[in-house]
Amino acid sequence: MHLDTDVAIIGGGVAGNSIARELSRYKIDTILIEKNAEVDFGVTKSTHSFIHAGLPEPGTPLLNKLVLEGNAMFDLLTSELDVPFMRIGKLLVVTNKNEVGILEKKKDEADAAGVPGVRIINSKELREMEPNLTREAVAALFTPTTGLVSPWELVIALSENAMENKVEFMLDAKVTGISVPRDNIFVIETTRGAVTSKFLINAAGLFADDIAKMVGENNFSMVPLKQERSILDERITNLVNHLVRSPITGDFVSPTKKELGAKKSNFIIGYTSEKIEDKNDVSTSREGFQRTFNFAKRMFPTFSPKDVIISFAGLVPLNTRTNDYIIEASKKVPGFINVVLGGSGVGASPAMAKLVVKILANCGLGLVPKKEFNPCRKGIPNFRELQNDQKEALIARDPRYAHTVCRCETVTEGEIVEAIRRGARTVDGIKFRTKAGMGRCQGGFCSPRVTQILARELGVPATEITKRGGNSRLLLFKSKEKLKNRGEGENQNEISRG
């Protein structure tokens, strides 16, 4: 493959996809290059679902500005992309009278920054807002505009919309080298062939330092900050209505949603740990479990660790040069633009994408609006949440919507086939696009069936189906395959055992 493009974007997370969609408004040839098998297999998918209101933090002016601006853009963005979004509001809760001062200071800063509607809540009102909250809670700072979005739903929607508006996607393509034969010409070598572009956007998240080094920029490194979280069984209802967070430790309990606005809500608990060294370390820890469980129990005495159905860790990519984001054109390499987000990156992404387009224009990229740009994308029909007459209409169109494959989340074969049509190639890809396997049995029942459907639709043997691309094959052998070698003496030890 040798593609001549105007703009190449490296990285298929929320940054890369937001920029791709923003660029697709214009007559620009854009290609997005992602090393994983599907978009959103990097850090974005396991980030917090919170779209923060923009309470300013010290020393991060760019982050503060983009999060505040981005927050206001989410209603339009998510309605265009058919992605559920809900402003749940955040309560920063303190349990000690001496800590109320922290809240007052934050309120003054929020007012000065123009964060809308921020106010201090007394214990009585707090109890009305959060009936299950501990009686120890004395006050809270309420930010009504804090929102909730599923990060992977957003990224998948952005990518589908960008694709419809003619952005090229090159997946499973790890960038191995970049050469710059002359100004504003980049030759990007990948494991799937080379691409050339006039502009290159480095949105490689946790690996943005590796990409920057390839063009000779060595002024930052990336380090991950680990966040551990657990999700509770959806049987647990009405535990908490807002994002409830400690202003001191950052530990939180919140509703989360696989389908926001649905009848049922899941709850998520979590905390942020230290910076770590290994960029692939998404392991959870006993200490992490203890800490989140203790906080949840202290804030919500009815919480029980028994209700946890899954725990996972996410990584926030931080750069070593500044505490803030780095979004700027390289001074050394014309046409090379670093887009390095960090915490609250999903919330900042819509405003960030506008900023990046502006930077590209300043670097000389012509922006001619495309008349045929379609800002709207429709999601995969979600059988479980439809009204009965809508369900019947869907089944009449395609009876596979009447065949339930994932019984915990009621995901049908119709939804899974549609997800594959839209680009899902892996079991995790199906999970993120349809929720199959996300429920309380965690794929125990549906994973053999999902594997079968993937193999059938993609026309490959089931042994080639992976969890999330690369070497993550689920089934290593056909049955009896391991026995064939026996006569040749390879597994003699095991024979004597049998």
Place this chain on the structure above:
Amino acid sequence: MKSQEVDLVVIGGGPAGLAAAIKARETGVEDIIVIERAEQLGGLLHQCIHNGFGLQYYKEDLTGPEYANRFIKKLKNLGIRYLLKTMVIDLSSDKKIMVVNPEEGLVHLHSKAVILAMGCRERTRGALAIPGTRPAGIFTAGTAQRFINVEGFIPGEEIVILGSGDIGMIMARRLCLEGAVVKAIVEILPYVGGLIRNEVQCVRDFNIPLFLEHTVTNIHGIDRVEAVTIAKIDKDRNPILGTEKKIKCDTLLLSVGLIPENELSLKADVKLDQVTGGPIVHETMETSIPGIFACGNVVHVHDIVDDVTLGGELAGVGAADYILGGGNPTKEKINIKAGEGIRYVVPQTISAQRDVNLYMRVLNPDRNVTVRVGEGLLKRNFPTVRPSEMLKITLPLSRLKTLDEGIKELVVTCKRE
């Protein structure tokens, strides 16, 4: 939308549901529908290709599919209707049921009685909070069983199994026979979680290393499992520092317990027992909602299918009596309570008007114990008891007749005397 009146709906076409439907027909209910979400009747028995089924019920040694097929054949001979690939998406306490399947789309069923026979599901890694990464290669034992025995694939070649439940031990043997190496079975308890016969036939006979009072403390590998770390645990079940062992493997199977699947029961406001995780049932297998019955692993997790069948038959008779107005609705119920040394007893209430079997599990393994029902109503001595082996005690009507008038509760205890 289609709408149908029906006398009895049985939700679940596994061994419990099949036995219930057959017995209800034999007791006189004509109009029965069995609803099954899979592609065939028989439930999980189809993936249980090992033997040991039916030793009590048929006095024969059958495989899972053989056992299932006897009931499926009988059901078909009796002309009982069944729907396959059909999911119940709603159930109300007034017994309105909505189902969906590719042939008929959405269908409303209004039934006089319902039997819940949805079975159970496996506990997952999340429920255990096992630390570590999240690579491919972690399966529950039952999922692996389906892959191997039904789909025809072997998940990996170097296996560690966490938990010594029956499915885990049976899969250990199965994987050995398929040419994989089972490097360890790791059990947090000081004793094996499943039946003794499986410990002998599936673990000891295959020389599989068994680590009791150990647990998995870490999972390694980014794309695929590369190793697990196991460690010995102290009396509070915390890993003991310095006892860690890293075992290279590509697959981790979890056999760490089964959970009755009662999401539908909750939709119908059926009251559940906090210990069993299943509906609270009367001796007729009727739940807290009149006309809704439950049987099999949805009520409590059984050791052997033969007992599931018997429970299904009880529910079938109970539902038939309810529909046909036969039977004798119990006015005064006596609560059966788990006392010292007993984890739970099913059924939770009895009438004292007929013979009844009590199924129970003890809290701890022990020797030479006496199980007592009520003060002096009945006692049985057991040379050994283990939580993993369900006890069954029959209360004959002749003994129940000796109970004082107006008695509200019978406590069951298990202790050394």
